[in-house]
Amino acid sequence: MQYPRMSCGLLFALALTGCEGTIGEQVPGGDPDQMMIPGGQGGAGGRSGPGPAAKLTFAPPMVRRLTAQQYQNSLRDLLGTRITQGAVEPDLTDEERFSFGSVGAGSVTTSPRGVEQYDASARQMARQIFIDTTGRRTFVGCDPTVAANDPCVRQFLTTFGRRAWRRNLTTEELTRYQTAIAMPIPGGDVWTALEMLTAALLASPNFLYRAELGDSSMSDGTRRPLTDFEVATRLSYLLWNSTPDTALLDAAARSDLSTPAGLKTQTDRLLASSRARATVQAFFGEWLGVTGLDGLSKDKVVYPRFSSTLGSAMQGEVERVVLDLVFDRDADFLQEFFEGRDTFVNAPLASLYGLPAGTAPPPPAGSTTSPFVKATLPADGPRAGFVTTGAFLASNARATMTSPTLRGLFVRERFLCQVVPPPPPDVETTLPPPLAGKVETTRQRLDRHRTDPVCAGCHGLMDPLGLPLEQFDGIGSYRTRESNQVIDVSGALEDRKFEGAKQLGSALRAYERTGACIARQLYRQAVGRIEDGEGEGGVEPMAGQWKTSGYRFKTLLSSLVASDGFRFVGEVK
């Protein structure tokens, strides 16, 4: 994936200077708000409050390959669940740095093997449809003949073609596909020919890639509106992660989506569906890195109580909390996400959190799955908000110990939308072993690591946001002492100093950047790219509306859909 260009120039500078920097250092051509400049006192190069509005720009026209999940969902909706799909090329995601699968889909190039897989999958699906002599008649909807301009074939291409390609076929396309039916196929008949056309429609780039090119005839020289069908497609994949349904395509065909009221009607309709819940949950899963936690690997000697069951319980908690916040309570998202004590636990998680016995019931007879119940964490306890969840704490830690650095890096990247450079090459990234005869805390060892100026700059950006969480060990279990010493949980977010995890959550809630960053993450997911500067897509004004709404997440979704950044693209460069 492409990161903002300025991050990269700095990387090279860092490779030469060894990650040292001075406070407020500027990178030529860089956007100081997004690139962290390592400084001695955790100073960020960026402003800490709103500054002059950045110039509004738009994402360029682009084609986005369906993600593997979108491919699967779309075909399920087009063909039904009984049709087996073939394997397709995996999504392009950054190998180790966070980004959305949808961003990779905007730049991925399909390998020859990938093209082969799409071809094979399309043929396999078409085969299943047309080998069923009753089902194929239902699928096509009429009785086809090989006659030129056969109306049944025409009707099939028009209706199924529109569903598959998410737009009306052009006259040229209709003619070309209809003509192909006359192609001689040894031992074939009209159904064989329709099977071929169906496979072609599903192997076509017009199905595999979402073209978001806009209507160039409506360009004002700097931007052009997406067509109604393109808006319908963007909306559908944003909220349902699947192809538009017939009602949405009909609305697009009527140009309803060009009016604010028409767009809102469809947005509300999609949001009200259970599909929106699943899709929004998946957005949070990617953004928060809360996926596959049942596979999290922890050292069995150091953390004997960790198990795959506990890992999936951690994931289950966050999945339930976000749905509750967004859909069921429509709550102040920032407040509840960073400071809330209302959550969901099952028995293993309640035990990890030290909640009273009986908080969550044991698995019912004959089952090993422990059910989740609503729970409120004690006001005088150590936990509140996402940064104290097992999911966050355990997945941002090492197999044998915590990692204040990884936890701090996560906060910078995910909640503040800032990029911290990686360690330069040939640097020892392993923490120094404890001094002979001394027992040290993780903080003390990190402090010694940071005496190396090569490391100090970048660590200064991350560690002060991770060290306040040191009262939670590598699986998120609470502790007050480490190596027999009382744990120091002081930390800082830019100029604001604080103590411990709950105050870190409050600092993040109060910080000006946080709300705008969350809006930006959603924009990245929706548009499928990392922005070129903060002005892109008008995210900041949108974040302002979100704030006015009292940080209701559904409002953020609606504002995003209604925004120019969602409905327009820039000009071809």
Add this chain to the structure above:
Amino acid sequence: MAISRFAVDRRTLLRGAVGGVSAALALPPLDAMFNGNGNALAAGAPIPKRLGVFFWGNGVRPNYWLPKTQGPNWELTEELAPFANVKPYVSVVSGLEVKHRGAGHHVGRASALTGAYDVNRGLYGSVDGPSIDQIAAKAWQGMTQFSSLELGVSLTAKGGGRSRGQTAWSGPNVALPCEYVPKNLYTRLFGVTAPDQAARDEAMRRGILNLVSKDAATLSARLGATDKQRLEAHLDGLRAIERTLDFRGKTTCAPPAAPTVLMDTLSKEPLDERNKMMADLLAIALSCDMTRAFTYQYTGMQADTIFWQVGATEGDHVMTHDDRGLATKLAPQLENVHKVVVYIMKHFAYLLEKLKSIPEGSGNLLDGCCIYATSEVNDGTNHSIADMPVLIAGRAGGALKSGIHYRSPSKENMTRALLTCMRAVGLGVDGFGAGAGRDTVSLTALMA
């Protein structure tokens, strides 16, 4: 399954040749077509040369890897001991250095595979050119059914996720994913249609390709430069399918028995089984001249494969950066890293021995190969990219002086190993790599 008459004849012929032991060999090369000297095809075309890349992640433990002796008498160190049976075919190359500068594992991978690294693209920089297998694939395109094959053994990536295969590159930042499922590879190589369906199937497939290619071209014409390239690549993929159709019915190979289905889990990967299946299938594909270029990604860069087979309980990359900080525990972790290297080399040796076991002309299949093997770092614990671990296996049809340890006296550019392999198999390249990694000189000590 359709087995061509020719294939049946050849199988019979081979049984006679090696006394019935051939059952395990599946179907060997084009021996019926060799001339009397065994050095060229009967029609006069030379025996094809093949180029392969074998890659593994996280480097080696240098003290257990590097032989002290140079020249042909290099000693089998602990990590090189698995090559005992193919030692005359394996050259150890040491002292080569990555000339680019950049982030951790990334700069090493880009340099070791492509000689080209763009430090300014993405946070960690990116691969900035094609890998050598793809140079070969392009040069030899159309000669074989598949321009190249990309195979993977371990499914696990860094952090315990799933590997997507990032070893073969067709161009800047465009990785070619690996096939990890032996059964899928088998179907791709040998999947055949019932004879009575073949004509119908081919007509339909060509009809689909015609429609879809026109769709791709129409869409491509509406795009800006970057996206246009992406759609052109898609069109290239469609053309590659057409080429495989052109080869249909012409292959002289009888399919071996289909591999069994393996567990698809990351926690306890069946690496012994998968490596054997992949190596066996690759050997057949090469011997039948279905492809001449390949990438064999044992583990990807920074892979966190859990090598439970050697007693490891943590990912390999995690082990190289063990930072529990307990001096007493650190050593066993790195001991496991060392055991992993030995384990991987055993599996690489299996592939080499397999190739060596298949006769071709007057020699064997390995004689005709140049297989370049490397990792993205030398020592994973500190990401060092000086003194990279490199093996060059095979004789490239006599172009390579095999079985020696060459230690560069002057920290030569890593790219020179890439040039050596490419030139050994007859690819006329003036130079390779870009920027600091660019070079035009090959390692003459390795050339026969």
